[in-house]
Amino acid sequence: MTFRVIDTETCGLDAGVVEIASLDLSDAGISNVMSDLVNPGRPIGLDAMAIHHITEEMVAISNEETLLSSLKFGKYRGQTLAQIALQDPDYLHWLLANLRDLSADLRYSLNFYLNGA
Structure with a gap:
């Protein structure tokens, strides 16, 4: 049996996702590891940055x-x-x-x- 584990990081307690990560976990081990940063379209709280270390610059949208x-x-x-x-x-x-x-x-x-x- 394989389980998919999903984790998110947010801007703070008022939501706004800045990272989505997942992996598949089975008897064979860990596979399909992925992690993507997301621009939340709102400021990232300082308390949240202190926990996950994802900054505004890291999620800035480029043209x-x-x-x-x-x-x-x-x-x-x-x-x-x-x-x-x-x-x-x-x-x-x-x-x-x-x-x-x-x-x-x-x-x-x-x-x-x-x-x-």
């Missing part, structure tokens, strides 16, 4: 696209985009052509790796 290194979903989950572009570029082309809700960062990253960067 520049971010180059992602791996997929977090699908049949190649956890593999690097560079590896997938070499082994199965048709899959990345399929993602670009068929998934309408790709984030700007993922769309940018797929194009980056497919165009031989």
